[in-house]
Amino acid sequence: MDNLSFLVFLIVAGVFQILMGANDGGVLLGSIISSNVIHPLFGVILLFLSLTVAPLVFGTEVVKTLGTKIVPIQYITLPMLYGAIIGTMIWVIIAQRIKYPVSISYTFVGALVGSAIARKVHTQINTVEILKVFGGLIASIFIGLIVSYLLTKIFNLILRLLTPKASPFFKIFxxxxxxxxxxGYGANDAEKTLSLVYTASMISGVNFAVNPKNIFVISLLSFLFIVGTLFFGANSLLTAGFRLMKSNPKETFLAQTITSATVLTFAQFGLPVSSTETLNMSVVGIGVAEKPYAVKFNVVRNLVLTWLVTVPMSILISYGVSTIFITILK
Structure with missing residues (x-):
């Protein structure tokens, strides 16, 4: 029975990974190809290879944080994980319907809290870890906004002193x-599904992904992510690549560099942050510094409103879904 429950959970986790590709993959690919330097096909290949290699190179500390530190693993059950993953999926689908990418990191952590409340083990939640996670998520957004603004100003001053021939180098950069x-995404955001599979494997006693660096599992999840990006990621791609602001190679380079540095740094401390939010706010910071008239602030406003309601909605939805699963799968 445990094996069958685990197999069904793997299928649900696979659907969740496809949904992540639809939400986050579109944002990543949109940023990569929006300046027309990188061919879309190369962008897709780059996405797959990087997602696969990142956990092996930069570690899986985020897997441990999400899988064992927020709620101690001895208090986690498979029905709780069902509630958390399906609760997350419901909110992300709602965000997809209104054509705005939502932070799956925010949603997922909120869903874990909701499932713990449903099982009445909320007193076991590691509040320090929760505060660190949400603090990191908020800090990453402000880092993206403020650092991108300041770096753009600095870069523009430097470039005025250099020959105009320096600009084409940004295409290579x-x-x-x-x-x-x-x-950075692969070492941080993408490890949410990996943490689910890892935790489910541990609590089910199934020898499938007891090592979070299992290359087969990582490759399979990367493939499913690409499927979600290619077939369902158009709305998120448009928001990151074109709705916020049309970017040139220099602006895209700055936004990507700030985002990757932020996300990779936080990953080393096991703190899950949102690459999509950091990237979007980096684009906004650059736009405000360089061409405020080109930033579509109505899109920014709607993004912020979506983020603000994410945590309470994910807790509420996950609580309801988890309660159903805990009752059915007693």
Whole structure:
């Protein structure tokens, strides 16, 4: 029975990974190709390879945080994980319907809290870890906004002193920053599904993904992410690549570099942050510094409103879904 329950959970986790590709993959790919330097096909290949390699190179501390630190693993059950993952999916689908990418990191952590409340183990939640996670999520957004604004001003001053021939080099720099952007995502955001599979494997006693660096599991999840990006990621791609602001290679390079540096740094401390939010706010910061008239602030406003309601909605939805699963799968 445990094996069958775990197999069903794997299928649900696979659907969740496709949904992540639809939400986050579109944002990543949109940033990569929006300046027309990188061909979309190369962008897709880059996305797959980077997602696969990143956990092996930069570690899986985020897997441990999400899988064992927020709620101690001895208090986690498979019905709780069902509630958390399906609750997350419901809110992300709602955000997709209104055509705005939502932070799956925010949603997922909120859903874990909701499932713990449903099982009445909320007193076991590691509040220090929760505060660290949400603090990191909020800090990453402000880092993206403020640092991108300041760096844009500095870069513009430097470029005025250099020959105009320096500008084409940003096309090369953008290819490099694109790689690090996706690597950062793979070492942080993308580890949510990996943490679910890892935790489910541990509590079910199934010898499938007891090592979070299992290359087969990581490759499979990367493939499913690409499927979600290609078939369902158009709305998120448009928001990141074109709705916020049309970007040139220099602006794209700056946004990607700031995002990847932020996300990779937080990953080393096991803190899940949102690459999509950091990237979007980096684009906004650059736009405000360089061409405020080009920033579509109505889109920014709607993004912020979506983020503000994410945590309470994810807790509420996950609580309801988890209660149903805990009752059915007693």
């Amino acid at each position: 953008q290819v490099i920053s694109s790689i690090f952007l996706v690597m």
